Amino acid sequence: MSMERIIFHIDVNNAFLSWTALDLLRKGYQYDIRESYAAIGGDEKSRRGIVLAKSPKAKKCGVTTGETLYIARKKCPAIRFYPPNYEWYQYNSKALFQLLSHYSPDIEVASIDECYLDYGKVKNLYGDEYEFAKKIQKEIFDTLGFTVNIGIANSKLCAKMASDFSKPNKIHTLYNWEIKEKLFPLPVDDLFGIGKQTSAKLHRLNIHTISDLAHANPVELSKYFKNSATKMIEWANGIDDSEVISEETERKGISNTTTLPKDMSRTEEIFPILQAISENVSTSLRKKEKYASVIAVIFKDKFFKSYTHQRKLENPTCSTSVIFEVSKELFLEGWKREPIRLIGIRLDQLTDHVTYQSSLFEDFEEKKEQETLDFVVDEIKKKFGDQAIGKASLTGNQIKRKFD
DNA sequence: TCTGGGGTCCTAGGACCC
């Protein structure tokens, strides 16, 4: 018999909004935007105008994450929007995980503002889990200035569900023996892994609560959901054996996409942006000391229909120019000459090092030289900033800078 | 001034091989 697991899920309340609130306060702002009608929103002029986080008051007005600022404003005329500051968010995120890693090495970073902690493994050191949760919750607030929710359960899934029960600054438990009472009554839409498409289908099948799904017939359900049916039913029953994975998991891919300031249909406008994106992704790749075997261009037309077009390379690369050239080709192959609103590049199948396939046309020495040059460019950028060097046109660099 | 960006995982069809 295995020891019962105790998992924490720790989730920053309204992360982006809380962190921006702290940023403003430290800069002398007179009031706390967490207490007002406020949201973090992208820039509407550059067509990034969606809600990224909202205050409890804004939420009460019906403002939801992901909707346009235009709609949010309609629902909540008093709302004020603040721009995101990703560097500051990253700083706070790191500070949080560092604080927690002081107590346990078994922490899985799930996103910028949430993580799992395997408490079962350290319980003998710190005692009762509820008391410990209270202690770290207070420590986070006292030292970092923001509140978190903590879910305590016997699995990652239930811990995650528990941390979402009510907010902010709460601790909830969802032990296996509490599943019927606390999980089953919730709408099926609330279950982790059930998104808009799936929940719509489930409702059509007369499955409305998590309990309905938990008791659904797997054979019947697999007619509609294939292999995912069993998984869904397990989740509804609170069954999840997945482990807390503490090591920094290897990235599977690297991507960078951008919404264009306006729809574009001329390659003279599009290619400089693709060049800037090539520089971005290849620099990240080289920073990780990786090579990519697959290059994909991603684009979205003005009707929001998205396309990907990819190619597996004979020889993995980390070269800016190779990535740019291949991306251009891929784009021209896949593009139907409709105006596009978004473009980007994704690198996949990352490997540590390369053994070059012998190819008649591969000039080994030249390739090495180009790589060295790319590294030199990276170094100069590190010292003097992105705008110091690069073939990208002004437009490309300006766009790039906006993202950093 | 309507609709972000960075990820992961899954599926399905076609090519190709034995």
Next chain:
DNA sequence: TCTGGGGTCCTAGGACCC
């Protein structure tokens, strides 16, 4: 005369998460 079948790789698209 009627036309395998299993495994793997590659590509495109979709669902979901924060």
